[in-house]
Amino acid sequence: MKIIVEKHIPFAQEAFSSLGEVELLPAAEITNQRLQKADVLVIRTTTKITPALLRNSRISFLGTATIGTDHVDQEYLKEHDIAFTSAPGCNAEAVGEFVINALVRLVHQKKLSLSDQILGIIGAGNTGSALKRKAEALGIRCLLNDPPLQQETGSPLYRPLEELLEQATVLSFHVPLVAQGDHPTLSLLGLKEISKLGPATILINCSRGGVLNERELVKNRAKFGGLILDVWENEPFISKELIKVTDIATPHVAGYSFDGKVKATEMIYQALCQHLQCAPSWSRESALIREVSPLIVLDHPASLEQILSHAYDIFIDDRDLRQILKREDPDILFRRLRNQYPLRREFAACQVKNSSHLQENLLVSLIQLGFQLQD
Secondary structure: OEEEEEOOOOOHHHHHOOOOEEEEEOHHHOOHHHHOOOOEEEEOOOOOEOHHHHOOOOOOEEEEOOOOOOOEOHHHHHHOOOEEEOOOOOOHHHHHHHHHHHHHHHHHHOOOOHHHOEEEEEOOOHHHHHHHHHHHHOOOEEEEEOHHHHHHHOOOOEOOHHHHHHHOOEEEEOOOOOOOOOOOOOOOEOHHHHOOOOOOEEEEEOOOOOOEOHHHHHHOHHHEEEEEEOOOOOOOOOOHHHHHOOOEEOOOOOOOOHHHHHHHHHHHHHHHHHHHOOOOOOOHHHHHOOOOOOEEEOOOOOOHHHHHHHHOOHHHHHHHHHHHOOOOOHHHHHHHHHHOOOOOOOHHHOEEEOHHHOOHHHHHHHHHHOOEEEO
């Protein structure tokens, strides 16, 4: 059995080689011709699955090591009896940590109080729920909006969007990009919604470009207290005008923790094993145990903002994205930033040494966020 895997998926060779012959390819080299002799294809969002790509191929199983699936023509897969799986929730922790990191850094930069913030989470699935847990660990009050879940459960926990627009001081978006249907999310935040926002609301988007109307963001920037964007319309061709007015801008890497990527590999691997009716022989624990855990050594009292910057300095990603926009080929460099993204571990892999220097309330918060503490 021939298995083609997009080359930037970690541990792909190690995981899938027990199931067949593995060929690792850059996304640009995954072509119809290459797929003619392949049985399995494993991709990321950088590979668009279209009828033209799969036509007359032997592909019987397709896996995307991502939570998003809008790059896959699922109707074509159904029509041609091609099994399909994705990795829902694989990077939920990573995105939740990204939002917390970005929010803490921005609030510190703007000299605001973190505990005074009311976080409106739009999309309360795996990622939104992970963010809620982390925000509440820091004493931040959360409001949830998720029309599909509200319709399914009838729970009063899920509030109308208008309520979040009016009450939240921070809005964070965690929804799929849906153009039609009962609950579309395309331009979910447009001029009408912006007009209902409270004063100085901070906006965060780590879902999909197009969920926030970019033209209206630029035109109405003065109404926002802050703008944190990780996703963009028309990636990798991103708006220079929008980045100029964004406080923290990153190249679609919110979910790019090493731990989340390896979890995605494991989820696709296990789904393929189930499809082939064979027992899994590889696990992510065996892979992650060989990786270095970040060590944060404290020799003096530190703040939450300082510890988070040691775990992951989000302003490095912001700097790198802004620098490529000065070049003649920013689209190519945008892809490169994503494909060559440095190893980033999640909080649970980070060890904080000499934690006795920290105040008790900060110790409790760090434990709830998942950090490993050492005296």
